[in-house]
Amino acid sequence: MSTMTMDAPTAIEIDVIETSITREVPYFAVEDLHAYYGESYIVQGVSFEIRRGEILALLGRNGAGKTSTLRTIARLDDPALHQGEIWLEGKPVHRMRSHEASRAGIQLVPEDRRIIPGLTVEENLTLAQVAPAHGWELDRIYAHFPRLAERRRQEGITLSGGEQQMLAIARALARDIKLLLLDEPYEGLAPVIVKEIEKILNEIKADGITTVIVEQNAIAALELADRAVILDTGAVAFTGTAKHVLENEDLRQEYLAI
Numbered sequence: 231m232s233t234m235t236m237d238a239p240t241a242i243e244i245d246v247i248e249t250s251i252t253r254e255v256p257y258f259a260v261e262d263l264h265a266y267y268g269e270s271y272i273v274q275g276v277s278f279e280i281r282r283g284e285i286l287a288l289l290g291r292n293g294a295g296k297t298s299t300l301r302t303i304a305r306l307d308d309p310a311l312h313q314g315e316i317w318l319e320g321k322p323v324h325r326m327r328s329h330e331a332s333r334a335g336i337q338l339v340p341e342d343r344r345i346i347p348g349l350t351v352e353e354n355l356t357l358a359q360v361a362p363a364h365g366w367e368l369d370r371i372y373a374h375f376p377r378l379a380e381r382r383r384q385e386g387i388t389l390s391g392g393e394q395q396m397l398a399i400a401r402a403l404a405r406d407i408k409l410l411l412l413d414e415p416y417e418g419l420a421p422v423i424v425k426e427i428e429k430i431l432n433e434i435k436a437d438g439i440t441t442v443i444v445e446q447n448a449i450a451a452l453e454l455a456d457r458a459v460i461l462d463t464g465a466v467a468f469t470g471t472a473k474h475v476l477e478n479e480d481l482r483q484e485y486l487a488i
């Protein structure tokens with residue numbers, strides 16, 4: 231009898247053990263990010279979480295800090311992260327440099343697309359496949375991007391704007407991709423090409439890719455996304471479902487002017 235009471239854990243200890251086992255770790259999370267360009271305090275306490283395979287629309291007026299937030303997540307040198315944490319699958323991205331974040335699966339497709347001159351479509355893709363290749367195989371990429379398959383021998387910078395955007399996204403998939411960060415992917419593109427890119431983004435979502443999309447075309451981004459974060463002067467003004475923003479005119483007018 232006395233041995234029993236000594237060995238058995240108390241009720242309180244059991245509670246602690248169960249809580250620590252069942253706590254869900256988010257797939258991707260940023261917690262209270264503060265980032266600066268030199269002395270300029272731009273990202274002022276941004277937090278959000280994303281589940282695996284979700285699309286999150288990161289919205290806000292010009293200068294709200296959307297690009298700066300993506301750059302902070304991708305661990306580029308500017309803006310410099312002074313405070314806050316970034317976690318991908320339990321790995322501390324905030325402790326990484328940009329090449330380490332890229333190797334961990336975070337791929338930023340910047341606004342200017344950065345297609346490498348003098349290289350064909352296929353060379354742009356194969357150059358992105360770091361050794362040993364963890365990213366998508368060419369056949370798998372071409373299955374999602376038939377336009378690129380048809381133009382695989384064409385020089386990348388001679389592609390149309392929409393095709394260059396597709397190549398920029400495809401190149402991110404050729405790397406070891408977990409989290410795709412898209413900065414204004416629809417900029418300057420005709421609605422029919424936007425539809426084509428949306429279809430591709432839905433296909434890769436079905437493959438488990440998690441995406442953050444920054445877009446001036448907020449309606450298009452919200453229709454694609456599961457969830458939305460609205461930034462206002464470097465801080466989070468709203469976080470919730472994309473549907474909620476689409477249905478809330480006051481919110482759209484106040485922060486998105488649409």
Ligand SMILES: Nc1ncnc2c1ncn2[C@@H]1O[C@H](COP(=O)(O)OP(=O)(O)OP(=O)(O)O)[C@@H](O)[C@H]1O
Pocket residue numbers: 267270272290291292293294295296297298299308
């Ligand atoms: N390199 C830099 N040095 C200093 N300030 C910068 C730098 N880059 C951006 N900023 C400032 O940071 C703020 C946020 O810029 P950011 O580019 O993140 O906004 P954004 O939401 O992406 O805007 P847009 O919709 O116009 O692309 C702006 O006030 C901008 O002037």
Ligand SMILES: [Mg+2]
Pocket residue numbers: 296297298
């Ligand atoms: Mg921007």
